[in-house]
Amino acid sequence: MPIQPYINFDGDCLDAVRFYVDVFKTEQPEIMYYEDMPEDPNFPITDDIKKLVLHTTLIINGSSVMFSDVPPDMPFLKGNNVSLTFISNDEEEIRHIFDRLKEGGTVGMELGKTFWSKCYGAVTDKFGVEWQLDFDEE
Numbered sequence: 001m002p003i004q005p006y007i008n009f010d011g012d013c014l015d016a017v018r019f020y021v022d023v024f025k026t027e028q029p030e031i032m033y034y035e036d037m038p039e040d041p042n043f044p045i046t047d048d049i050k051k052l053v054l055h056t057t058l059i060i061n062g063s064s065v066m067f068s069d070v071p072p073d074m075p076f077l078k079g080n081n082v083s084l085t086f087i088s089n090d091e092e093e094i095r096h097i098f099d100r101l102k103e104g105g106t107v108g109m110e111l112g113k114t115f116w117s118k119c120y121g122a123v124t125d126k127f128g129v130e131w132q133l134d135f136d137e138e
Helices: 013-024 091-101
Strands: 004-009 031-033 053-060 063-069 082-088 106-112 120-124 130-135
Touching (some): 013 053, 082 091, 091 120, 091 130
Parallel strands (some): 004 063, 082 130
Antiparallel strands (some): 031 053, 106 120, 120 130
């Protein structure tokens, strides 16, 4: 699978997605909001984040570009809010790449099971590039 850019926003993701749909003449995407997440006592969904975008994808000129809002308690730096997502159906490959990328880097989220993936993790490598690694069975 190709590497996909993932762009984070500080509460204005929905506006950005609507703008890009218009600019690039793409189809309206399916949008998952934070309120759509399964309940998790470690991550309570408060009223201030319910309507923020958890995840959506636009197909722009044949490329998938993913978008989300970051929750208010997570760090956000406008202009430096793009990560690259490596998606594979080979869990061993994901684990190998994750282990290599974390050498000298910083783990944002250890590899593990999430409600959307049996193997997902995030790491910023020693060069400052943020990577998301995600297992896709298809």
